[in-house]
Amino acid sequence: MSDKEQGRMPLLPEQAAILGKCAQAFCHAVKVKFNCKAILSNVKENGSFGNNTRGVLCAEKRYSTKLPSGVEVSVWKDDLTHHNVEAVVNAANEKLNHGGGLAQALCVAGGPMIQKWSDDIIQQYGRVKTGHAVLTPAGLLPCKYIIHAVGPKLSQNPSQKEVDRAAPLLNETVNSILQIVLHQNITSVAIPALSSGLFNFPRDRCADIIVKAIKQCREFGGFQGRSLKIHLVNNDEPTVREMERATRAISDPTSTSASYSGAVKDRNQSMTSSSNDSSRFGNIREKGFEKEMKIRKGEAKSPELCNDVTRFASASKGSAANEVPTILFNSNSAEALTEAKAWVLNMLKQSDNMTIKNNHVIYFDQRDHENLHFLQNKFQVHINEFFKYGKGGITITGNPSDVSCAAIEVESMFCKAQELFAGAEECEMLYSVVRWSCKDVPWIQTPENSAVLEKAYLAGLENRVFNNHRFNFKSLTVIDNTGQVSPMRRTCLMTPFMSLNNSFYARTSVTRNDYIGKEARKAFNVCGLHFVKVEKLENIVLKQLFETNMQRLKDKPKRLYQRVSAQFCDLICRVGFQKEFSPPAEQRYGSGIYFSSTVDGAMKLWKDQENEQYIYIIQAQVLTGKSMTLSPHLSLPPTLSKDHFDSLSDLRETYVIFSGQQALPEYLIICPRSSHV
Template sequence: MASKLDIPLHGPSVNIVRRCGSALSDVIQSKFGCVATFDGVDFERGPSTVQQRRPPVVPEKRFTVKLHGGVQLAVWKADLTNFQVDAVVNAANDQLQHCGGLAQALSIAGGLQIQRDSNDYISRYGSLKTGDAIVFDAGSLPCKKIIHAVGPHLSKYPSKSDLSGAERLLERAIESILDKVKENHLQSVAIPAISSGLFNYPLPDCANTIVTTVKRYYESSRSSGHLPKDIFLVNNDEPTVKEMTRACLQIFTNSRTRGDAKTSTPTVQLGNVHLTLKRGKIEEQQTDVIVNTASGQRDLKIGEISKALLQRAGYGIQQEIYNAPQTGHVIITKAYKLQCKQVYHTFCTEKCKDPAKQILAQKNLFNSVSECLWLAAGNHKSIAFPAIGTGFLGFGKKEVAQIMSDAVADFAQKVQKKLEVHFVIFPPDNDTFKAFEEQFRYIQQKASGPNFTHALDVMMSSQPAFEHRDDFHGDRALTPQISLIGPSDETTREAERWLSGLLFRSSDTVVIRNNFIQHFGEKEHLQLSRLIKGGVSIDESFENGRAGITVKGDSTADVVCAGLQVEAMLCNIQMEFVTEEECAMCCAVSTKNVSFERKTVDRSRPEFTERLSAFRKCGLRILKVDKVENPTLKILFAVKKNQLSCTTSQTMFQRIPAQFCEMVSRIGFHAEYAPPNEPAYGEGIYFAGTVQKAMEVWKGPKEEYLYFVEANVLTGNSTPGKPGLILPPAVGTDSLMLYDSVSGGRDISVIFSGYQALPTYIVTCKIV
């Protein structure tokens, strides 16, 4: 069940949050899966104090449309040098000399390989023709391929005839790019406004030509064969992004028939929130979360939306909502037969004639939408709302459109994560759709202005539905505080404990223990050197198998801000590590992606009750048992079992920090998660045969919650270990024949391949 917790700020902590709030939010999300919001604090403007890897442009999606064959075309404002996609397109010259503009930026980001491959090609085959495209590996860019395309080069003031000739060449360049996407079976490609910069192609004409060509390509016979999933039109400057959006709106709106106009989907980008209005049935949505408006009796047969969801999901959802505890305005249930991951059931109050009660009903609706948004932002990427309150609750259609939009606008001002928000209107309900459509036009007008934050402030202050908004929203901003929303009480409490230790410290020293520090490379050490200023010093250490960084200084605020940036670097390193491991796992078992689930075991089931005794003997009370299901890890474990000729595995335990629970479920065991207090038997992955032994192997500072991973471990042919081993020793004189593991007595085993252990359960405990 979701949990919310507020942390008041005072003294130096206010200054720290003012300077580093964005970094703080990112780290809390990465470490604990919690969303952090800040009230009563004005963040500093100017150069960001957060992660140095953050791109200079915050990615924003501005427009999406489905093309023939299901290909999705989208306009993005983003930095191509770090856009996550299968292939990026470079606007190249015919000699492939990447010495200016986007070409230079991509070449620098991709490393020496980009220019080296280009030079090799030119030396072998000569220059490219205008309209040609060529595919190379992407070097250090975060994609698989880079496509160099040569667009037409115009004079600064081209004539009409020059522009007419260039149009066909630009069309050919775009067609060549899409041909390469097809030939290389790429799923996605990011295309900039080719020729519009240094090559002087007029921007409006360039946008029209690119959009028209992409549209025509997928409507013609040229698109037969492989079809990509996504075509992204990506640029990092506002004028170009606006022209691309304008061209898409104009071209795709004009191409619709009258009948198609009914299916139009207005969208608007509010910071990290992409808001979409659409007609449809809420029970058919495929977003991560579907929102239901439920009756106070929790009877899903009451209300049209609840009935539709109940009919599609099945009776299991009714049984769960009857038994589920409620906190705040929301109950979360599983999706059952719906095509989402979770259902958020909200409980709004009926609007009556009493003016005071009307305001309370409006507040309730606003808060219900807000709470759903913050809960979704913690673990999900998309959420779908029906038009809440337009049925038996008695709200007006325009009133609901305003209140729900108001809640999204308020959320968009604070959220640090991207979220897709859908307002889904029942198809025959034209009046409600028109009310929301009118509200969308108002939002688009405000959000398209140069100052997004100010525009939202204006929008919030001018909404007629909330004359008394200060009664329930504005007052909260007077007291500085951090609000944490997490998936459980344990996660929010872990985040609070970490935050409090960081923000409310008396010492001018921050010590960070994390073995992923060993993965720091040249970039990270350069970042560390930049943090050493104004009396701040940073020392790295590695003792007894544990890596650490100590930050010291004269000012607590400076030290904490520097420590936060180190934490942000570690979060980045860990995300990259997970991505690389998932790729390796996919290659090993020939699958497209890694899927996993952590299913909480009911307290009445044997899987829960059978574990109580062993943990109780160690003075621990079990709060939760999660079953880990990861088909890819299971296959790799079976392969390893066959390789080692093991007939059985041992049930063993490992105690890990909270931040690695998700990682072990996703990519299995690695030595970085849980180095023992004394690595007396080698530098591998340690397991204990009992809970008691795990408590001895992994002693730590007093903590509120302890996390144990139960695993099946293949020890195979084992031998006693010793300090310093990075692999098991050889069996006899044959240096190629190694033992499968090493031991430290009866209850400690050390393996050197993570695939020799399969995580089965994660047990969350509290010391009695």
Template sequence: MSDKEQVRIPLVSEQAAILARCGEAFCHAVNVKFNCTAILRNVEEAGSFGSNTSGVLRAEKRYSTKLSSGVEVSVWKDDLTRHKVDAVVNAANEKLKHGGGLAQALSAAGGPMIQKYSDAIIQKKGKVKVGEAVHTSAGDLPCKHIIHAVGPCLSPNPTKWETDQAAPLLYNAINSILRIVLNENISSVAIPALSSGLFHFPRDRCADIIVKTIKQFDEFTRFRSNLEIRLVNNDEPSVQEMERAVKAIWGQSSISGTYSGAVQGSMAFSSNSRFQFRNVTLQLKTGAIEEEKVDVIVNTISAECNLSMGLISKAILNKAGSKIQDEISRRKHSNSTNVHVTKGHNLNCEAVYHTVCIVRSEPMATQILYDVVSECLRKASMGYKSISFPAIGTGNLGFKKCEVARIMTDAVAYFAKNNTKKLDVNFVVYPKDKEMMEAFEKEMKMRKIAAKSPVVHNDMETSFAFATNETAAHKMPSVEFNSVSREALREAKEWTTNMLKPSDIMTIKNNHVIYLGQDDHAYLLSLQTMLNVRIEEFFRKGKGGITITGNPSNVSCAAIEVESMLCRAQEEFARAEERDMLYSVVRWSCKDVPWIQTPEISAVLEKAYLAGNKNHEFNTHKVNLMTKNLIDDYGKKAIWKGHVCWVVLSPLTIHFIQEHLRPGLIMLEKICGKPLML
């Protein structure tokens, strides 16, 4: 069958909450395991935790500044398929075939017209060169234009030399985007971290080049004064790099202010503001942390223990007085933990717990945040009755707000299990930070739901009955699957049912567990901490996998994250195996460019040759696969030559060649000048 099939599965609120927490991992696993596209519908409206999936991500403005010309440059965390601007930029390839990454997401959200417009451009003008950009109508996207920019494509883990060679092409691509914005009278444009995803351009260099190109364009070409340039990405590392790059050029954001300056009046309480964890009462409120009247106030500080750094810490210093800085300076060398204790001084508290965390991008950052909150609770329970926390980690440390809400609430919940004394815990949120408040409220709301119904009795099959009419189905939380195969849809639906079925133990059987790397194991440790589950790997009698135990909703969330991680390991293993097998049969090399002879590049060229492509371009080089010539950007030619690897082939290798590389045998025979016998 050639046309795509579609199936929509309704979700009850508990299931929607799980997918809101791990939607990105869920969509990735479905795509890899079943070759299906999964789209989450109305998940946010179900009162879930929040997610970084394209379907439910909330727009968050992280930075804004106005240039001397009047142009506003801002940094956003958002999904480009939903971002409302005049034009969005697509990370395209030369043929404008939108089959992966951001291009696929924009094309899917914008409808078939985007690919149709793109094909028309290729048919009329030919391929779009690296460093160039074209624009089309945006189809069903919430914008008028989509600018297709072709950035340089690098090999995985590129060398500094390779990155340096590609940098001018990325500069040209951004410059091409800005010229289209100027020529088409576009009032606002959203630019992602072009080339940093599937094209492997280092994220930090990418951010620097984009920001510097905007600065130079503004200085020498001049934008219109009413233009807004938004640097928009939906992954936290890219957002952080963009923030770093713009601050390095233009300084601090114009949207930031003092912490306590905007706090007026008494504390405000939210509707989902209170929850009882056994002997621990958790209260959510808005206000200034330095005005809290409790036994203990928690502060967040830098490793240097300089209280004048950071908005919260500075507000506490101003209220407490200089003696608090003197005290912590004396004590920091004698304290090896991440929590430094001082007196309250002029604050309305007995003690201040100064916590030291690390940036989100560092290994074990989430576990350290969890441990810091737990340590503060443990210390407070030994002699005090109340403690107030700010939202730790959402500023310069770069944690997502839904992460902070989950980690801090998890720490309170776990502490309460073994605590025998009464303790009042307050989470105090900066009044203007509505997103942080909503994240805490959603977390506490879901805790209440789980407390009332610790075991979800509705399974996926029962929930199907909720969609008795089409209108109701489109308004309720659901997951939509698209595929060309009905069998794939059936399997995806069955897998989803199993993953969301309430259970306090789940075992994922997958032998690719042996290929997990150091980063993967660090992530498993952080999942244990964040979700309060136990994760155990096993490999017995040739069979491996991972077992997860804990609260049913957390087990489901962890299992989906693990499935996605194992899919990534499986994809990387398959790529490496295919690359090495190709390299054992045929190798492409160039005597004038010896650094090119690698399994990665050889495999790319061989696959391009077998696909019947006449040319293949990478970095600053163009290969004519027919004449075996290589030409760089300066017009210099070099002669390619194919090397056959004479090896004893295993039956598995022979089978692979016979099934998948039959066209390659013709080429090998031409190179060798004689038939090859398998």
């Protein structure tokens, strides 16, 4: 049985109806919690099921042709807010005020942050001229970027002269889109019939101009052998027909073509963000990007997290109308796939009460609370936030199916909040050990922007383009939009370091014998646990911070254990231990980061992960320093005592620290729940 077949999960009609109402939130949550890609097949947005032709989760590919350069141009009938590409194009106005048409639809689906990022661009750079385009993240959309392109606006019944005068501007708009695609090394882009809707450009002429601009880019050598997919996507039949006509008429005679009826293949996309290619279409028109990605104090990760989510169905041409709705999970981890399936069953159970425990509820902002109010009204449920004794979350009560819908939406909100929190921690952490600087470009000297450059550098990219500047890591220079070249510098504040598998952290599977020693074997045998998988956790940034703290405390680290939930394993490897990630069932010694000196002690501290299929134990080196002894009935953090203490202890096996930089994760040990005695 193939991995793909092992990841298939059929749905009952009532389960498909639930997922049809919250498909985007569901796929986002599965991606973030389990690093799985969820593909919903034969599920419609309105909650019914069947082989739909216009449902949100089904895309219809009408025509495809491959240009001699290798670029594939295809025509689709689909909703652009759900289309599976790396970047979608928004038909924007000069003020980037997304109040109607496609722009409004993208903002509704992608969240209010899209309008905020757009407003920030206007505030910093002014209006976007007709014919130009700018780039922002895609928020909660199932893609990575939105290219906001401003096409010409015509009167309601334009004359031929007015259309002829506007045609060059539409051509320029398409060229601007292609510039951004090429310079950002975007692998797939969806372009609608720009200016043909609210801007009144005739759809037949619009289709001709868009397709011709693509062909001219190929003829002028703009694509340069790129592996690029250009989707011409619209959801109304007349425009789709015009796009197909124009593409067929102008396609190369040697190209191949085929017609489809809702046939879509899943694919993995390479999400790199640099390009050495030049274009004959002029300078890149790209304003504010990573700067616009900042939310709260950290870099928003949501765009990256949502990018790999495949949200529409795959239905063959001759499939039956009553085909069973299905979820297909794609994952490199059998354990993650198992956890994802179990989580789905738990979320779809028929219950009028559901509690989601997650301490990131304390980071919900005003927009999050407004969204909770919206969900409460939309699904006619009661939503209650709680935070007591160091444990937080949300309880939802109401009609069982509505409770499930609201719970999935809330899980997606938690995923977004924890990624924002982790993104902020990641930026601050990187900024503590390495900084990028340039005298002529002072704005890169912030934790957020310096982290963007450092991650690109560690990934081995030669160039990184953002905020209208090109950063060359080979020559260590910055080129602004006027062509001025300035030197930049990478300063390691501690020990110089290079990349670890194109990143600053890595999880590597090791054999049982590579990990287990006499002490470790004894620690797990006491609990009757055996290993399914062992992963070595490495983080070069955390290691430097840990070693600095070890010198400061003059302390020898202890080998301690923490039990965690499946969804926080990667985050701990990435940003270290945080009190929000794994609070124990009972926080007797204050709000800190808890560890146990034994695996058995860890199993006793963390008892409330009953819905997970595996037991996840992280072995860490922990600096406890000078430890303050507390009785079970006294909870005082070290900062409130007369003397300075670095940790708390119960003199038996529990330790509590209050800085994640005092702990270094070493191994993740995954055990089957059934082995626990």
